[in-house]
Amino acid sequence: MRKGENIYKRKDGRWEGRFIKRRTSKKKIVYGYVYGKKYQEVKEKLAHIKSLQKEKPEISSEKNDGEYIAWLFKHYLPSIEGKVKESTYSTYFRLVSIHIEPFFKDKSFSEITDETVQEFVDVLLQQQLQNSSIRLVLSFLKQSVSAALRQEYLTKNPIQHIQLPKEKRHNVHALTLKQQQELEDLARQSDYGLPILVSLYSGLRIGEICGLTWADVDFEQQTIKVNRTVSRIMCQNINSRKTKVIVSSPKTDSSQRTVIIPKILCTYLLDMKEVSTSPYLVSARYGMTEPRVINYRFKKIIANSKFSDIHFHALRHTFATRCLEQGMDIATLSRLLGHQSIKLTLDTYSDSTLNQKKKEIEKLNFLF
Structure with missing residues (x-):
């Protein structure tokens, strides 16, 4: 029995309504169905679905995409x-x-x-x-x-049962104390060494250092406010290799933070501020600098050193390693680094935390 457009009376007594759900890339119609005990109930369900379909954009492509x-x-x-x-x-x-x-x-x-x-x-x-x-x-x-x-383009989640590759933990490459001392000496002798010392004594990311202004440094409180980051991104055209520099807020809410810095860095920055002619801690010819420039200068400084193959990010790892070696708790370190979770910090520096635990346990040998 049929009553109305695409509404049928089923053998089990219920009413069934049929509607066009979508068309495949080969223009084949895929139908959807609704059910109800009464004809009016099914009619209202179909009307609701059709109103939603009007709001849903049609999919068409100028290319031969699916x-x-x-x-x-x-x-x-x-x-x-x-x-x-x-x-x-x-x-x-x-x-x-x-x-x-x-x-x-x-x-x-x-x-x-x-x-x-x-x-x-x-x-x-x-x-x-x-x-x-x-x-x-x-x-x-x-x-x-x-x-x-x-939006009802899909009826089933195709990602629920996907097997992902096991995550491999990468070893953190931090400088030894001797290497750090040698690098600090090189940084102090260079006109472009400021980012190196900032990273070694604050753990800031390279983009965060690029965005620092002198107004972000509180010399009395010995703190640095991190509220912007600089990055170079690809332009939104797959056929173009052009890039552009953008200034944005740090990568997560936890990355927007106030970092306490040691007196040794505070004193160094105060000296640098007195001779600076830019509002930025690290500047280039046209004002604010960007990560690519800092990386270039960094590689030039370490070119003839024993550790010429290290990346700038290793300085952040070095800061974290020194903090753990001095007994800093993982929660404090996580906040200083701007990590989204303590788990991330633990996973990243598991070897360093294990070494620190061993040192603490060794103290039990001297209780009596």
Whole structure:
């Protein structure tokens, strides 16, 4: 028995309503169904679904992309632009363009299944991407899938049962005390050594150092306020290799912090301020500097030293290692570093914390 448009009386006594859910990339219709004990109930459900479908954007592509990729570029990415940091959006855009689009370019939503996504993970592994990079790609994929589920482009979450690669813990490379002393000597002899000493005695990230102004330093309280970071990001065009420098808030809320600095750094900065002609602690010809410039200057300073192959980030690790060696508790160190959680600090410096625990336990030998 049928009554009304696409509403049928079933053999079990219920009413069934049918609607067009979507069309595949080959224009095949995929139907959806609603049920109810009364005809009017089903009619109202269909009316509600049709009103939601009017609000939902049509997926079309000027290229030969499948539904999912067309939706990502035309709807999802534009919907989050402005809601996330510019550097984060740039990262997402590159992830889609470099990793996600090549694999999913001809796939409809109905073709995105557990098996498809697991195959995608295996392809990333074959490309020998780092585990952290794979997890970043999958994190974005998960966010976009959640949005597609909410908008009813997908009916099932295809990421629920994905097997991720095991995280590999990388050893932290910190300078020894002797190396640190040699590096400090080189830094003090150079006109560009300020970032090195700031990182060694505060643990600030290179982008955070770039954004520091003299107004951020409180010499009386011996503190530095971290409230901006400088980074260079790729422009949002996969065919372009152009980049630009942006100034933004630190990467997380915990990164926006006040760092207490030791007197040795405070004294050094006070001397530097007296001869500075810029509002920034570290400056370039046109004012504020950027990470690429600091890295270039750093490599030039250490070019002929015994540790010429170290990265600037090793100075932050050195700061953390010295703090732990002096008995600083992990919670305090985590706040100074601007980590999002104590667990992150523990995972990063597990070897250093273990060495410190051994030293503390050794003290039990001398109780009596």
